[in-house]
Amino acid sequence: MLDIKFIKEKTGLVKKAVKDRNMTVDIDEILAIDEERRSLLGNAEALKQKRNTASTEISRLKKDGEDAGTLIAEMRSTSQKIKELDDKLGDIDKKLHQKLLFVPNILHKTTPIGKSEKDNVEIKKWGETPKFSFTPKPHWEIAKHLDILDFERASKIAGSHFCLYKGLGARLERALINFMLDIHTKKHGYKEVSTPFIANRLSMTGTGQLPKMEEDMYRCEIDDFFLIPTAEVPVTNIHRDEILKENDLPICYTAYSPCFRRESGSYGKDTRGLNRVHQFDKVEMVKFVKPENSYQELESLLGNAETILRQLELPYRVIVLNTLDISFAAAKCYDIEIWGAGQSKYLEVSSCSNFEDFQARRANIRFRRKQTEKIEFVHTLNGSGVALARTVVALLENNQREDGSVSIPKALHPYMDGMEVIE
RNA sequence: GGAGGGAUGGCUGAGUGGCUGAAAGCGGCGGUCUUGAAAACCGUUUUCCGGCAACGGAACGUGGGUUCAAAUCCUACUCCCUCCGCCA
Numbered sequence: 001m002l003d004i005k006f007i008k009e010k011t012g013l014v015k016k017a018v019k020d021r022n023m024t025v026d027i028d029e030i031l032a033i034d035e036e037r038r039s040l041l042g043n044a045e046a047l048k049q050k051r052n053t054a055s056t057e058i059s060r061l062k063k064d065g066e067d068a069g070t071l072i073a074e075m076r077s078t079s080q081k082i083k084e085l086d087d088k089l090g091d092i093d094k095k096l097h098q099k100l101l102f103v104p105n106i107l108h109k110t111t112p113i114g115k116s117e118k119d120n121v122e123i124k125k126w127g128e129t130p131k132f133s134f135t136p137k138p139h140w141e142i143a144k145h146l147d148i149l150d151f152e153r154a155s156k157i158a159g160s161h162f163c164l165y166k167g168l169g170a171r172l173e174r175a176l177i178n179f180m181l182d183i184h185t186k187k188h189g190y191k192e193v194s195t196p197f198i199a200n201r202l203s204m205t206g207t208g209q210l211p212k213m214e215e216d217m218y219r220c221e222i223d224d225f226f227l228i229p230t231a232e233v234p235v236t237n238i239h240r241d242e243i244l245k246e247n248d249l250p251i252c253y254t255a256y257s258p259c260f261r262r263e264s265g266s267y268g269k270d271t272r273g274l275n276r277v278h279q280f281d282k283v284e285m286v287k288f289v290k291p292e293n294s295y296q297e298l299e300s301l302l303g304n305a306e307t308i309l310r311q312l313e314l315p316y317r318v319i320v321l322n323t324l325d326i327s328f329a330a331a332k333c334y335d336i337e338i339w340g341a342g343q344s345k346y347l348e349v350s351s352c353s354n355f356e357d358f359q360a361r362r363a364n365i366r367f368r369r370k371q372t373e374k375i376e377f378v379h380t381l382n383g384s385g386v387a388l389a390r391t392v393v394a395l396l397e398n399n400q401r402e403d404g405s406v407s408i409p410k411a412l413h414p415y416m417d418g419m420e421v422i423e
Numbered sequence: 424g425g426a427g428g429g430a431u432g433g434c435u436g437a438g439u440g441g442c443u444g445a446a447a448g449c450g451g452c453g454g455u456c457u458u459g460a461a462a463a464c465c466g467u468u469u470u471c472c473g474g475c476a477a478c479g480g481a482a483c484g485u486g487g488g489u490u491c492a493a494a495u496c497c498u499a500c501u502c503c504c505u506c507c508g509c510c511a
Binding site for chain 1: 433441442451452468470472473474479480481490491492
């Protein structure tokens with residue numbers, strides 16, 4: 001969420017961000033509502049001041065045994081007026097807040113302006129894409145042969161685009177989770193947390209999934225709960241409505257969670273096998289930082305995600321999302337895509353974003369400066385470190401051998417009881 | 424599911440109709456002392472909104488209500504704790 005004051009002062013900037021993102025948000029309407037709000041507020045407050053003064057006077061009169069009847073009668077109607085104004089004000093506040101929830105974040109100056117998905121800028125490539133002396137297979141064929149993934153039975157249990165991991169498939173999943181968490185906690189200084197996988201409406205609004213993306217989430221209607229689409233939601237909301245100490249920043253958390261996404265409207269292309277499923281595991285990194293450090297922290301966050309892929313020996317590229325592709329809460333975002341040799345294409349396994357104070361303002365996450373004792377919003381960042389399903393895709397496809405077995409990268413050996421090959 | 428208790432500032436916790444935005448303690452910040460630190464002592468310290476400012480307004484879990492006036496009374500809801508039951 002943006003500050004209404006900021007929108008008022010930097011209207012041009014806000015409108016530009018809306019335009020660059022190719023969105024339609026009526027900023028002028030918001031400013032008009034705010035104008036009306038402030039005028040009502042002024043009236044209401046003047047009356048309240050009158051009432052407060054009278055109250056003190058009534059109290060004094062009564063104590064002195066004098067008659068306060070006239071004043072009380074007068075205040076009766078004043079209070080009535082105040083109530084009417086407050087009701088109006090309440091409505092308008094709600095309306096304004098609702099509108100503000102749909103205003104996207106300002107973009108960082110290094111976020112490229114784009115006209116389509118093609119305008120994302122590749123900034124880095126790492127690793128050699130594997131060469132084969134045979135035709136490499138897609139992971140669903142490899143997995144079927146090894147009997148480690150079972151999509152048919154998963155669909156019996158839940159529906160299409162779910163996956164049942166079996167035997168060494170399940171084992172590999174668990175190994176990856178442990179491996180990633182270990183690296184982030186032991187090498188990168190993150191604190192591990194394990195959160196609820198369900199979040200309420202307030203939490204979902206805090207990180208920006210609501211109100212725009214309600215259709216994309218699984219919802220438990222009776223309780224108005226949502227299955228989390230990413231651990232970003234519960235982890236960022238750990239500190240909702242809190243004032244943090246400057247000395248405690250940056251706060252860095254890492255968490256494993258399953259992620260649930262309805263993926264409505266994304267059928268057809270690129271959805272085979274594990275490419276796009278309704279439930280996948282992910283290890284997430286979340287940071288709460290001081291504003292002046294957030295872009296530096298974004299780089300280190302990206303580096304932390306890259307470390308995982310390097311250790312897993314998975315070739316990848318890093319792209320900067322352009323203004324059309326970036327999520328509406330983010331100011332800048334890097335995507336990491338790994339190479340899937342069996343399908344000859346890149347697969348997104350991580351998004352590393354700086355939200356600046358956008359989420360912090362929505363979720364009311366602040367910190368107190370030690371010197372000045374001033375309270376400010378923190379900056380929040382998060383990044384996948386990394387998403388598991390597509391990592392499994394790449395591991396299977398890139399490390400496949402002609403006989404249908406798959407070699408396991410060295411870094412995972414200790415997590416697989418020393419096993420070097422899945423066969 | 425049943426029975427009780429509770430929700431107040433960064434934290435603990437007093438406060439049952441006007442003198443309470445709120446005692447006290449802790450913590451934070453500034454200072455005295457000290458070579459420096461600790462201790463001790465002194466001062467200071469809720470947040471948000473409107474306003475250039477002076478200043479004004481609001482907030483004691485949330486929403487309604489009573490009243491000239493509500494942290495305080497009524498009401499519904501949410502969450503937390505204890506005990507009992509059930510259960511992974």
